[in-house]
Amino acid sequence: MVDANDNVVSAEAQNAEPLRRLAILGYGAGHMLNDITSACWFTYLLLFLTDLGLSPRHAAIVMLSGQIADAFATIFVGELIDRFGHFKLWHAGGSILVAISFSSVFGGCLPCKIFGINSSVLQTIGYSIFAAIFNVGWAVTQVSHMSMVNCITLNPISRVALVSCRNAYTMVANLSLYAVALVVFSIYSGKTYTDIKLEYRWIAYLSIFLGGCFVCIFLIGTKEPEMRHQSRCKNFSKISWNYWFRKVLYYQVALIYVLTRLVTNVSQALLAFYVINDLGMPQSSKALVPAIIYVCSFIVSVTLQEISWSGSRLKAFFTVGALLWIFSGAGIFILPSSLRNIIYILSxxxxxxxxxMMVTGISMQSILVGEDLNGCGFVYGSLSFLDKLSCGLALYALESYQGSTRIVISVSDNAGSSVSRYGLGLIPASCALLSALVASTMDLEETHSEPLAEPLLV
Structure with a gap:
């Protein structure tokens, strides 16, 4: 007769084995819809709204309303997932909400059509409503997908591989968006009100279609993890929020994650303004420059999946990424328009x-959660809450001053210093510096385990 404890030990040992290639690739596909719509949201939403005639401040209000809705949704969703589980069900529901609402964000002002009024106030309200709905769906999908990592496997190397694969899919999503955008911008002139709406509507529809295909792959190819199974969870009872608030590592990881997201989101939102308005580059550059960034990110993300990770190695790679961003931010800040082509090197x-920064920063969350799986939803939800709120407020503050008088800086007689130059050059670099300092104070558990069962690059 087999003892029950032996079955538990056997199940734990099996769950600690390295994951195979298809399992990792199938998981990573689940965030494609979120990623491609997020890339469009941060890169083109502000441009779209201002091109339609909204003031930068009203456009910033639309984005802020979405970020606030996203922030609060992550808290509630994380708590509900911890209570009820069913990751894939939450993921599917959130994906459907994203697909429906995102098409409406770029589909025009519905209240304006209903009331027959096209005022800036009503436009702001109309776009803000659908922006909030879109971000609620986005939060549901994100928290459910990120929370799955610790429940799919107990193997630390495989957990980093899952995060790295997810980040690689993020690069694929962004590249897909910019490829679509490059084609659409080449077809439509975007000079009239109708053309502007039509070109962004096509970008939104094609993005939803591509992302939806990958969501189907994820739902079919990924098994529902047993979050509450005893063999996967040392603490079967629900973990209270106070448990995490008593951990110093929670605050350190939270700072790392928030600062990293500020680096990526603020830079992505301001990049198009910078290359067009500050450097005077052609319209195609607002798709080409971001594409170069994500090609490089994709290559690095895939390569990182092959590394055997430890706590000290995570900190070292994160610090290298932060230093690279400090260098890049300084270059962006002093780059004159006469040397605009250097932006390709900085990209x-x-x-x-x-x-x-993204792969190692998110992987630190997995180390924080460890095997306390009954609280993973709150961890990912609360950190995402801080991320969305801080990014929303930062972008609102920057966009509110967009279009202000340019000031000549002393480093170059040719370079005018706009809000986008300050925001893209100094804010990400400052956040990167602060995050590197926080990382140096962290005491991450040194975990060593077998490498992946199958190298993903072969």
Whole structure:
């Protein structure tokens, strides 16, 4: 007769084995819809709204409403997932909400059509409503997908591989968006009100279609993890929030994650303004420059999946990424328009830095959760809450001053210093510096385990 404890030990040993290639690739596909719509949201939403005639401040209000809705949704969703589980069910529901609402964000102002009024106030309200709905769906999908990592496997190397693969899919999503955008911008002139709406509507529809295909792959190819199974969870009872608030590592990881997201989101939102308005580059550059960044990030993200990780190695790679961003931010700040082509070189270092910081920063969350799986939803939800709120407020503050008088800086007689130059050059670099300092104070558990069952690059 087999003892029950032996079955538990056997199940734990099996769950600690390295994951195979298909399991990792199938998981990573689950965030494609979120990633491609997020890339469109941060890169083109502000441009879209201002091109339609909204003031920068009203456009910033639309984005802020979405970020606030996202922030609060992550808290509630994380708590509900911890209570009821069913990751894939939450993921599917959130994906459907994202697909429906995102098409409406770029589909025009519905209240304006209903009331027959096209005022800026009503436009702001109309776009803000759908922006909030979109971000609620986005939060549901994100928290459910990120929370699955610790429940799919107990193997630390495989957990980093899952995060790295997810980040690689993020690069694929962004590249897909910019490829679509490049084609659409080449077809439509975007000079009239109708053309502007039509070109962004096509970008939104094609993005939803591509992302939806990958969501189907994820739902079919990924098994529902047993979050509450005793063999996977040392603490069967629900973990209270106070448990995490008593951990110093929770605050350190939270700072790392928030600062990293500020680096990537603020830079992505301001990049198009910078290359067009500050450097005077052609319209195609607002798709080409971001594409270079994500090609480099994709290559680095895939390469990182092959490394045997430890706590000290995570900190080292994160610090390297932060230093690269400090260098890139300084270059962006002093770059004159006469040397605009140097932005392509800086795009390479930004892409490498983004991948290093995102993969290692999110992997630190897995170390924080460890095997306390009954609280993973709250951890990922609360950190995402801080991320969305801080990014929303930062972008609102920057966009509110967009279009203000340019000031000549002393480093170059040719370079005017706009809000986008300050925001893209100094804010990400400052956040990167602060995050590197926080990382140096962290005491991460040194975990060593077998490498992946199958190298993903072969």
């Amino acid at each position: 390479i270092t930004i892409g490498i830095a983004n991948a290093l």
